Amino acid sequence: MVQYTAAPLDASFAALSDPTRRGVLELLARADASISGLAEKFRMTLTGMKKHVGVLEKAGLVTTRKVGRVRTCRLGQLGLAAEAEWIERYRQLWEERFGELDKVIGELKLKEEDRGPKDK
Amino acid sequence: MVQYTAAPLDASFAALSDPTRRGVLELLARADASISGLAEKFRMTLTGMKKHVGVLEKAGLVTTRKVGRVRTCRLGQLGLAAEAEWIERYRQLWEERFGELDKVIGELKLKEEDRGPKDK
DSSP states (O other): OOOOOHHHHHHHHHHTTTTTHHHHHHHHHHHHHEEHHHHHHHOOOHHHHHHHHHHHHTTTTTTEETTEEEEEEOOOOOOOOHHHHHHHHHHHHHHHHHHHHHHHHHHHHHHHHHHOOOOO | OOOOOOHHHHHHHHTTTHHHHHHHHHHHHHHOOOOOHHHHTTTTTTHHHHHHHHHHHTTTEEEEEEEEEEEEEEOSSOHHHHHHHHHHHHHHHHHHHHHHHHHHHHHHHHHHEEEEEEOO
16 A cells, blocks of 8 residues: 655645635646636636646646647646545544444433423 | 535645644544643644644634633544545546546557567
8 A cells, every 4th residue: 555645645735725726626627728728717817827736736736738838737646545545534533533422412312202202 | 415615625625734733633533632732742832732723623623622721622523524525526537537548548558469469
């Protein structure tokens, strides 16, 4: 199994913390796009979009290639497997932790019902 | 189905972009802890840990409660369901996109084999 160090998770989660960057990823998952095309679609300056694409590129989520005067963006090799894995593991721990609480609440409810059940 | 706006995803992904904060969550998933206890465990100043806990608290990932002079941290109500859902959807799109590429590579390999298969 591949071991992931902390650093890539840092960069990818930070990259995902912006709605424009998440939108760019969703768009590129459907088709490649130029930076100017992306800027237009997200109603943003070219400089602003360049920064967002830069963050995505550093995180390995996007690659860019310049042909002539156009820089085309496409999805990078990072499929967010390690990120999905971390969240999934956390969700399991979280559910176990809240499951304990639910059990206590469930037991309290049962006691309540024993004390005074209401007829239909 | 619950509809999530962009803002909570922003805060939670940003909260996850730090190894100490991810470590705190994993630790709290096992047991509640005081801020000073967390600071000690992560070899960090109290001020530094307070900041990290503040970020986690704002994102809904942790709740704190002060009893006397001790502030205790426990897991918040946010189980990262929306975050898992976003990543899962993206992973599917990503796999479809790279699946197309794999198909092309697979076809090229078949052609290569047709041209000159090696006997055992």
